[in-house]
Amino acid sequence: MGFGLRVVVYFAFAFVSTISSLHLVIGERHWRWRDDEGSSSLPKHDDLVTNLPGQPPVDFRHYAGFVTVNELNGRALFYWFYEAMSRPDQKPLVLWLNGGPGCSSVGYGATQEIGPFIVDTDGRGIKFNNFSWNQEANMLFLESPIGVGFSYSNTSTDYDNLGDEFTANDAYTFLHKWFMKFPSYRTRTFYIAGESYAGKYVPELAELIYDNNKDPSLHINLNGILLGNPETYDxxxxxxxxxxxxxxxxxxxxxxxxxxxxxxxxxxxxxxxxxxxxxxxxxxxxxxxxxxxxxxxxxxxxxxxxxxxxxxxxxxxxxxxxxxxxxxxGFDPCLDGYANAFYNKLDVQKALHVSDGHHLRNWSICNLNIFDGWADSKPSVLPIYQKLIAGGVRIWVYSGDTDGRVPVLSTRYSISALGLPVTKSWRPWYHEKQVSGWFQEYEGLTFATFRGAGHAVPCFKPSSSLAFFSAFLQGESPTSSR
Amino acid sequence: MGFGLRVVVYFAFAFVSTISSLHLVIGERHWRWRDDEGSSSLPKHDDLVTNLPGQPPVDFRHYAGFVTVNELNGRALFYWFYEAMSRPDQKPLVLWLNGGPGCSSVGYGATQEIGPFIVDTDGRGIKFNNFSWNQEANMLFLESPIGVGFSYSNTSTDYDNLGDEFTANDAYTFLHKWFMKFPSYRTRTFYIAGESYAGKYVPELAELIYDNNKDPSLHINLNGILLGNPETYDxxxxxxxxxxxxxxxxxxxxxxxxxxxxxxxxxxxxxxxxxxxxxxxxxxxxxxxxxxxxxxxxxxxxxxxxxxxxxxxxxxxxxxxxxxxxxxxGFDPCLDGYANAFYNKLDVQKALHVSDGHHLRNWSICNLNIFDGWADSKPSVLPIYQKLIAGGVRIWVYSGDTDGRVPVLSTRYSISALGLPVTKSWRPWYHEKQVSGWFQEYEGLTFATFRGAGHAVPCFKPSSSLAFFSAFLQGESPTSSR
Structure with missing residues (x-):
């Protein structure tokens, strides 16, 4: 879509927003238009997504597109950013990363787990997620590293160097360049969340931020990290x-x-x-x-x-x-298939600004070549945990307890290896009168389980995951009475 | 109900049976009346249940009532017997026991798990169970010992002596007296099945039968025992x-x-x-x-x-x-409540021949007094396993692997303590293309798990439980290809 057309579409969207601001009730959701609750400070934006096929009507803005992380080699990472459903200017910014390595945060996190639009079971459309995490935060999903989803490099040798360090460096560059696109988020309270192999990515990126924060011009307001069924200590x-x-x-x-x-x-x-x-x-x-x-x-x-x-x-x-x-x-090969169908549609790719509407890009939820060719992997990120804890960065770890891939025993063994003093002993936490799981608090780290949830926890427990996410952002213990 | 009335009702039932024998299709079940497939050799019977409230139409007979096990003290046990759905004369007889101690095989096994009529969620009626085990066998449910369900003694001191031995002795007496009521089953291939604390009852009763079988006049054709999430070795x-x-x-x-x-x-x-x-x-x-x-x-x-x-x-x-x-x-307190409501209805009690239609008996799914006052419990029934295996009695043990009460680890530890040689090593078994669980065969014993099933396995996995039961009766390994 050319710039002119995008502007027209954006204005059309803004106009509809304005005339609809009279406490419009959409379906049964009872959302109000943002004008009532605190206005976005974002200027008109090329990356605004305005015509995503099948998208249910919502009253928040979302943006998708590429951020070039290396001009010389032509490396660009694809992101999808959803403003918070209400008062985005007052809510934190959360970056979500999926693992693999080689798997897409858009295909998993955004559209199977915690984003506002969940891919439908026919693979053709999307449906609204009542438990989207953008109820609590501005949610930024990144396809990382290059080779994942739509992210790419024009320099083929780049693909030979993929590993933990490469991934962290590009993600770090991405963040600074993304803040240039979205300057109002530059000093926002910031968290990084992710699951599975992102158990490595998240602390590694957090460490880069933490170390570089010594330079005030690079400062990012990193407040905490959230890790789900994370690979931690091989x-x-x-x-x-x-x-x-x-x-x-x-x-x-x-x-x-x-x-x-x-x-x-x-x-x-x-x-x-x-x-x-x-x-x-x-x-x-x-x-x-x-x-x-x-x-x-x-x-x-x-x-x-x-x-x-x-x-x-x-x-x-x-x-x-x-x-x-x-x-x-990920956990459901069928769901994966639906995502695959959806993101390989030309009109979807056009709406997400990855295609000109004529040339289809090949998207896959996981790239096995990346998985196979991974060059470096930290055997343990526990030393990073220690550094971040000492630096006052909040660390929460959760575990769906019916996952065999990075099971609750792995996570407990890993955390136990840290040897942190227990500050609040093992007890249940609740959601809607049921035991959601158990939790234990350590000095600098909170660990919680999700009872009966598999690897990608929010797929299985959307409502309690959202409540847990909210507790994490508040820095409050999960609810410990029925 | 007086004898005369019972006869009239029975004849009315028989008449309906006769005029309906023309390949009557009931709903979508496509059952044929038994006359087409092998006729019951049972005479007219006082215990025939003819007007159970809410019962769906079926083409097999079922009987309920008391068997006096001690004339002097006035001890009587309540049973409910369902003929097999087809060719009952060619199918084995299976006695099912629930545990507790103090819990009802009628309230649990028969109407929550494996009987043809499952108590409905409104507590008022019953619905047909498409996976009833009487597809494969004639199923006899016993409320045991006295004090459980409708079973009783007129001698209050009897209740002070309840324990494993008392229970086995009364159940053994029951069997012989029940065969007098149902003589065509006297020499039928016979199995005992049960779950939970019946992990003790079943081998204990099997041992009594096995020992007494030396006397040909007492011979019972015991072929095997089937144990679900059984207490075995404390x-x-x-x-x-x-x-x-x-x-x-x-x-x-x-x-x-x-x-x-x-x-x-x-x-x-x-x-x-x-x-x-x-x-x-x-x-x-x-x-x-x-x-x-x-x-x-x-x-x-x-x-x-x-x-x-x-x-x-x-x-x-x-x-x-x-x-x-x-x-x-049992596993579902709500289901328990529904059973409680159903069996405390006067018309239900009348139909089951436990009430005259005027005086309500107090029925509860579990009797806590029995549980509390249990006098003797064998710390291990593994020596009985050894005796039965030596005697050629088939032993199958299954375990729903999401039960915390008698968990799969307990059952594996107990079986491991037997030290039997492995004849077929650990592998999955399948039902409808999914892994139902895993199994391992030992000399004289088969052990199988049910993936994702709780304590009362058939509640959770009705279809695969029935397939497994069928394999047990055939003495064939569970299906080990997808």
Missing amino acids: AEDWRGMVDYAWSHAVVSDETHKTITETCDFKSNDTWSNEDCSEAVDEVLKQYKEIDIFSLYTPLCIADTASSDDKSLLQVMMKRKSNMMPRILG | AEDWRGMVDYAWSHAVVSDETHKTITETCDFKSNDTWSNEDCSEAVDEVLKQYKEIDIFSLYTPLCIADTASSDDKSLLQVMMKRKSNMMPRILG
């Missing part, structure tokens, strides 16, 4: 994964006994022990039979034609190192 | 319960560590260690917050008026012995 993550598989009756006593007796996950040479290696292969083999990301839900049994997709999504890798098998994020 | 059941609570994130690492370091469940003096005792209390305390019988489902949050019922149903007891806390069976 050795303990591995140990938790096999103990969880055994205690959840996915593998036999015999297999688990072999692992206990022969595997040293803290060694650099874990897999050289054949007994260990074979027993761990047996764990992975059993998990291929079910959805490792959600133990008790059915698999998406698609037509036989799509069985290749299934194996693609269930791919598991055990490296010849002690690195975790970086299985693709 | 010491290992306890260990499994606390390990499960920890690995399923119900209690903290700290609590579990204390238990591991201080509890000796094989001692007769487990609770004299205060650290152990307090840590186990902490486990029970956390479980009071959720449904221990089904970790990931919501609690029935009833009106505040019924909060007493809830605490009654959630009661947990830790004895000053190493006996398991014998928490009441």
